Amino acid sequence: MHGNEQVFIEGISPFLGGYYVALAAMNFVAGYWLWRCRKATLQAIFWFFVGLGYVGYLAPMALSADPHWVPSMPQVIRDTVNLALGGSTGAVVYSVGLLVLLVGLFLLRRFFVQGPVAWALLNLSLLALGLSMTDYNFYTIAAKPDNVPIVGLVFLLGFFTWLATARAVENDARTARGEAVLEYEEKETVLVWPDLVYTELICMIALTAFLLVWGIALQAPLEEPASSVKTPNPSKAPWYFLGLQEMLVYFDPWMAGVVMPSLIIVGLMAIPYLDFNPKGSGYFTIVERKFSYLTFQFGFLFLWVTLIVLGTFLRGPNWNIFGPYEFWDVHKVEALNNVDLSQYFWISGMNMALPKAPPGSGGFVQFLYILQREWLGIVMILAYLVLLPPLLATTVFRKFFLKMGFLRFMVMSNLLLIMMLLPIKMVLRWTVNLKYIISIPEYFLNF
Amino acid sequence: MGRSGIFGAGLSKDNGIDMASGDKQSLGEMIRNSQIWKSIFRHPAPVDRRNRIVVVLTNFFLHLHPVSVKKQGIALSYTWCMGGVTFFLFLVETVTGVLLMFYYRPTLEWAYNDILSLRDVTSLGVLRELHRWGAHAMVITVWLHMYRVFLTGSYKPPREFNWVVGVILLLLTLLLSFTGYLLPWDQLAIWAITVGSNMARATPILGFEGPGQQLLTLGGIDMITSGSDARFGLLGERFVGEVTLNRFYVLHCIAIPLAATFLLAIHFWRIRKDGGISGPL
Ligand code: HEM
Numbered sequence: 134m135h136g137n138e139q140v141f142i143e144g145i146s147p148f149l150g151g152y153y154v155a156l157a158a159m160n161f162v163a164g165y166w167l168w169r170c171r172k173a174t175l176q177a178i179f180w181f182f183v184g185l186g187y188v189g190y191l192a193p194m195a196l197s198a199d200p201h202w203v204p205s206m207p208q209v210i211r212d213t214v215n216l217a218l219g220g221s222t223g224a225v226v227y228s229v230g231l232l233v234l235l236v237g238l239f240l241l242r243r244f245f246v247q248g249p250v251a252w253a254l255l256n257l258s259l260l261a262l263g264l265s266m267t268d269y270n271f272y273t274i275a276a277k278p279d280n281v282p283i284v285g286l287v288f289l290l291g292f293f294t295w296l297a298t299a300r301a302v303e304n305d306a307r308t309a310r311g312e313a314v315l316e317y318e319e320k321e322t323v324l325v326w327p328d329l330v331y332t333e334l335i336c337m338i339a340l341t342a343f344l345l346v347w348g349i350a351l352q353a354p355l356e357e358p359a360s361s362v363k364t365p366n367p368s369k370a371p372w373y374f375l376g377l378q379e380m381l382v383y384f385d386p387w388m389a390g391v392v393m394p395s396l397i398i399v400g401l402m403a404i405p406y407l408d409f410n411p412k413g414s415g416y417f418t419i420v421e422r423k424f425s426y427l428t429f430q431f432g433f434l435f436l437w438v439t440l441i442v443l444g445t446f447l448r449g450p451n452w453n454i455f456g457p458y459e460f461w462d463v464h465k466v467e468a469l470n471n472v473d474l475s476q477y478f479w480i481s482g483m484n485m486a487l488p489k490a491p492p493g494s495g496g497f498v499q500f501l502y503i504l505q506r507e508w509l510g511i512v513m514i515l516a517y518l519v520l521l522p523p524l525l526a527t528t529v530f531r532k533f534f535l536k537m538g539f540l541r542f543m544v545m546s547n548l549l550l551i552m553m554l555l556p557i558k559m560v561l562r563w564t565v566n567l568k569y570i571i572s573i574p575e576y577f578l579n580f
Numbered sequence: 581m582g583r584s585g586i587f588g589a590g591l592s593k594d595n596g597i598d599m600a601s602g603d604k605q606s607l608g609e610m611i612r613n614s615q616i617w618k619s620i621f622r623h624p625a626p627v628d629r630r631n632r633i634v635v636v637l638t639n640f641f642l643h644l645h646p647v648s649v650k651k652q653g654i655a656l657s658y659t660w661c662m663g664g665v666t667f668f669l670f671l672v673e674t675v676t677g678v679l680l681m682f683y684y685r686p687t688l689e690w691a692y693n694d695i696l697s698l699r700d701v702t703s704l705g706v707l708r709e710l711h712r713w714g715a716h717a718m719v720i721t722v723w724l725h726m727y728r729v730f731l732t733g734s735y736k737p738p739r740e741f742n743w744v745v746g747v748i749l750l751l752l753t754l755l756l757s758f759t760g761y762l763l764p765w766d767q768l769a770i771w772a773i774t775v776g777s778n779m780a781r782a783t784p785i786l787g788f789e790g791p792g793q794q795l796l797t798l799g800g801i802d803m804i805t806s807g808s809d810a811r812f813g814l815l816g817e818r819f820v821g822e823v824t825l826n827r828f829y830v831l832h833c834i835a836i837p838l839a840a841t842f843l844l845a846i847h848f849w850r851i852r853k854d855g856g857i858s859g860p861l
Contacts, residue, residue, distance in 0.1 A: 279768075282716035286723075293660060293724055297731045300657065317860045319652035325645045326632040329654045336661055337668055344672065344717070348709030355699065358692045359770040361819060368771045371761050373719050373754060378775065387790050390779025401747045404730075405740035414736035415858040422733065429730050577782065578791035 141269055142200045149195035149203065152263050153187045156256070160184035163252060176249060183256065191263070205267040206458070215456030218447060221467055223454040224382075225563045227447065231439050235430070242419075246299040258291075268458045274446055275457075278354045283372055283445050290438060300417040308421070316416040366450045366463060375444030376437050382452070383558040385569075385579045393555075400548045404429075407545045409536050432552060471568035474510045503573055510571035514580060522546040644848055646856060653857030658732065662725035666753075667844065669718040673756075676711040677833065684763070686829035688822045691765035715757050722753045734858040742850040745843055752840045759832035762825060770820045773828070777820065780811035787811060 161184040168177035194202050217226045238245055245251060262284070265271045275284060304314040323329075357363075370378045380389035404425075413422040447454050449461035472481075479487050490502040504511070525546055526534035534542045561567040571580040611617055612625060626635040636642045652658045683702060684694045698708050726746065729735060735743035762773045785792040788809040796803040806818050816823035851857070 279716075282713070282720060286720050289720065289724060290727075293727065296657065296660075297728070301731075314860055316652045316658060319655055319658075320650055320859065322648040322650055323654070324629070324632050324648050325636050326626050326642070329645060329649060330642065332654055332656075332661075333664060336664065340665060340668060341672075344710055344714055345706065347713045348706035351709065351713070352699070353709045353712040354768060355695055355764055356767040359765045359767055361770065361821075363767070365767055365771050368775050370775045371758060371772050373757065374776060377779075386779045386782035387784055387787065391783045391787070391790070398747060398751055401726075401750075402744045405735040405737075405743050408736065411736065413733040415732060415734060415860045417732055426731075433727065433730075573791075576791055577789050577793060 138200055138269070141272075142203055142267065143198045145266060145272065146195055146198040146203060149263060149266060150192050152266075153192035153195055156259055156263070157184040157186075157188035157192065160187065160256070180252070195263075200267075203267050204264055206261070206264040211268060211456075211458040215459045217456070219454065219456030219459045222563070223447065223456070224443070224559070227443055227454075228439070228559065232435060235435060239427075239430075242298050243302055246295060246302050251295050251299075255291075258288075265457070270460050271458050278351050279372065280445055281351060283442065286438070287442065290434070294434070297417050298419070301419045304416055304418050305420040308418070314416045314418070367448060367452055369444070369448070372441060372445055375448075376440035379440040379444045379448070380555060383555065383562055385577075387577065388580065393551075396548065396551055400552070403544060403548065407537070407541055407548075409541075428549070436552070436555060471562065471566045473569045473572040474513075474567060475506050475572055477565075477567075478509050479506070499575070503575060507571050507573060510569070510580070514570060518547060518550060521550060646852060649856060650859050652859055659857065660724060660728050662721050662728055666718055666721045666725055669714050669721060670840070670844070672714045673711060673718065674837065676707055676714065677837075679707055680711055681833060686763065686825050688765070688825065691763065691825060695764045695766075715760060718753060719757055722750055726750060732858060736858075739850075739854045739858060742847060742854060745847050745850065749840060749843050749847060752836055752843065756832060756836050756840065759828040759836065762820070762828045763832065765825065773824070774820050777811055777814055780814050781806075781809065783810040 160180045164177045164179075164181035164184060166177075167173040167180065191204050194204050197203065217223070220226075245254070262275075266275070274280060300315060304316075307314055369375065377389055377394060380393060383389075384393070408422075408425050410422050410425065412418070419426050443454075446457060449455040450463040450465070451467075453465050453467050455461055455465070475487060479485050488502050488506045490499040494502075522543055526542055530542070530546070533545075537545065558567075558570075561570075569579045571578065573579065605613070621635075622638055623634045624631050626632040633647045636645055636647050680698070683698055685691065695708065699705065729743065729746065758773075758776060762769045781787045782790045784790045785795055786804060786809060787793060788804050788806045788811070790804075790809075793804045793809075794802070806812065812818065814824075814827075815821075816827050
C-alpha cells in the first residue's frame with residue numbers, strides 16, 4: 134500500500150505543481166490589475182503575497198513528490214467530511230447543507246458579490262480542490278475524464294452566478310436610488326464590423342486553443358468492449374441525466390424517467406407565458422422579479438445541478454452514498470427499510486393486515502380492494518394537486534391569480550407543486566422512511 | 581478607395597486608375613485588387629464606415645448579424661457570449677464528427693475497434709477528444725446560455741417564442757450527446773444507454789412496465805409487451821444491441837443534427853426579428 138501511495142503521489146505531483154503555479158499566476162494577474170487601478174494598493178499587495186505563497190511554498194512542496202511533503206487535506210477534515218456525507222444520513226447532510234449554503238449566499242448577496250470576498254472564495258475552493266487531489270479516492274472520481282467537465286461546470290456556474298448577482302445587486306441599488314440600470318448606459322450602437330466580428334474571432338481562436346489543450350491533456354475514455362452480461366456497479370447514466378437517475382431513489386422510473394423530464398421540458402417552455410411580470414426584461418435584477426428568480430434558482434441550481442454533482446461524485450456501488458474521500462466499497466451495506474404509506478396506515482396505525490381481495494375474485498373486485506388499501510395516499514395526492522391550487526389562489530397567491538387568470542394560474546401552480554414533490558418526497562424518506570405514498574404494484578403505479 | 585458603387589468595385593474604372601497611377605503595390609494590395617478577390621468580396625476593405633456596413637450586408641456569413649448592435653448586445657458581461665460559444669461548439673462538433681465518420685463503422689464487429697484504432701493508429705489522434713470534450717462543453721454552455729437568458733429576463737415579450745425554440749434546442753443538444761454516448765460501444769457506452777433507456781420501459785400506458793399499460797389490450801391480448809413498447813421503439817430490440825447502434829448512429833449523425841440546424845436557423849432569424857439582443861427599454 135505504501136509503495137502504491139508513493140507511485141500515485143509521484144504521478145500527480147507534476148500536475149499539482151503546475152496547478153499551484155497557475156493559481157499563483159492568477160493571483161499575480163489580479164494583484165497587478167488592482168495595482169494598476171491605483172485604488173486598491175493594499176489589496177494588490179495582499180493577493181501578490183497569496184500568489185507568492187502558491188509559487189514559493191505549495192508548488193515546490195507538491196513537486197517534491199514526497200508523500201510527507203506534498204500538501205494534502207488534513208486527515209481530520211477528510212474523516213469528518215466522510216463521516217458527514219458517507220454515513221446513512223449523507224443525502225440529508227448534503228442536500229440540507231447545500232440548501233442552507235445557497236440561501237445564505239442569496240440573503241447575504243451584497244456581501245458575497247464584493248470582489249475581494251468572491252476572489253477569496255475562489256481561491257479557497259481551488260485550494261481545497263488541489264489539497265484533495267492527493268487523496269487517492271477523491272482523485273479517482275474527480276479526475277475521471279468524463280467527470281472533469283462537471284468540475285468545470287461547478288466553477289463556471291459559480292463564476293457566472295457571481296457575475297449575474299453582482300450586476301443584479303448593482304442594478305437593484307441603482308433602481309432604488311432612481312437611477313438607470315447598468316445596461317441602460319450601453320444603449321448606443323456600434324458597428325458589427327469590427328466590434329462584434331473581432332470579438333467573435335477572438336472567442337473562436339481562444340476556444341479552439343482551449344479545446345486542443347484539453348484534448349491533448351486528457352484522453353477520451355474507452356473502457357472494455359461492451360458486454361451485456363457484465364453489469365458495472367454502479368451503472369450510471371451520462372452525467373447530464375444523473376439528476377434524473379438520482380430521482381430514482383425517491384420515485385419509480387415512470388415518474389423519474391418519463392413524467393418528470395417531460396414536465397421539465399414543458400415547464401421550461403411555459404415560463405414566458407406564465408411570467409406576467411413586465412419588469413426585469415433585458416437587465417439583471419433580483420428585487421424586481423423575486424418570485425420567478427427564486428423559483429428558477431431552486432429548480433436549476435438546487436434540484437438539477439446539485440443532484441448531478443451528488444450523482445457523479447458521491448454515488449458509488451449499489452447506488453450507496455460515499456464520502457468524497459471514501460473508498461468505493463462494493464460491500465458497504467445500507468439498511469433499506471422503507472415503508473409504504475398504506476402499510477403505515479393499516480399495519481402500524483390500524484393494527485390490521487393490508488386489505489386483500491379474496492383469491493379468485495374478478496378484476497373489478499380486486500380494483501375496489503386496491504382502492505380501499507391505498508385510499509389515504511390517493512386522497513392525499515388528489516388533495517395536493519386538486520385542492521391546493523384553489524386554496525393557494527385564494528390565499529398567498531391571490532394577487533397572482535387575479536393577474537394570471539384561471540388557466541395560467543392552474544398550469545403554474547400544478548407545475549410548481551409537481552416540482553415540489555421531489556423535495557417533499559426526499560424529506561419524507563429521510564424522516565419517516567416513506568417509500569410510496571400510493572403503492573399499486575399490480576398496475577405498476579407506485580407514487 | 582471607396583469611391584466606386586457598392587457592387588461596382590471590381591468593375592469600376594476608378595480602381596484601375598488607382599492601381600496604375602500608384603507606386604509599387606504591396607502584396608496585400610495586389611491580392612485585394614485582383615479579379616479573383618474582387619469577385620468574392622465585392623467592395624473595398626472595411627476600413628471606413630460605409631464599407632464596414634457593406635461588408636456585413638454582402639457577406640453571407642456576416643449577414644446573420646445586423647449592421648450595428650447595441651453596445652450591451654456584445655458586452656461579455658451581459659450575454660456571456662454563451663449562445664455564440666454554443667453555436668461555435670456545434671460547428672466544431674459537425675466538422676470533427678464528419679471526420680470521425682470517415683473512420684467509424686456502426687457495427688458490432690467494428691465499432692469498438694474503430695474507436696480503438698482512432699486512439700492508437702490514426703494520425704491526428706485528438707479528433708475523438710475534440711469531439712467528446714466539445715460535446716460535454718456544449719451541454720454546459722447551452723445550460724449557461726439558458727441561465728443567462730433567464731437571469732436577464734430575455735424570454736419576456738416579444739421573445740417568448742424564441743425561448744421555446746431554445747428549449748427544443750436544449751433537448752436536441754442533450755439527445756445528440758446521449759445518442760453519441762453509445763457509439764464507442766464500450767462498457768461505459770452500453771450501460772449508460774441501458775440505464776437511460778430502461779426508463780422508457782416505464783412510460784405510462786406505452787411502456788411495458790408502465791402504469792396503465794393494461795389499458796391497451798385488444799380482445800384480452802396485451803398490445804404493449806417488451807417487444808412493442810416505447811423502449812422497443814427506441815432501441816429497435818429488447819436490449820441495447822446492433823439494431824440500437826444503427827438507430828443511434830443515424831439519429832446522431834443525420835436526424836438530430838438536421839433538426840438542430842433547422843431550429844438554429846429559426847433561432848437566429850428570430851433574434852433579429854424580435855429586435856436584436858434584449859435590453860432595458
Ligand atoms: C444549441 C443551442 C443554442 C444556440 C446555438 C443558441 C444561440 C444563441 C445565440 C448566438 C444568441 C445570441 C445572444 C447570445 O449569445 O446570448 C441566442 C439568443 C437567445 N437564445 Fe439561444 N441558443 C441555443 C439554445 C437556447 C436555449 C436552450 C434557450 C432557452 C431555453 C435559448 C433562448 C434564447 C433567447 C430567448 C435568446 C434571445 C436573448 C436576448 O435577446 O437577450 N437559446 N441564442
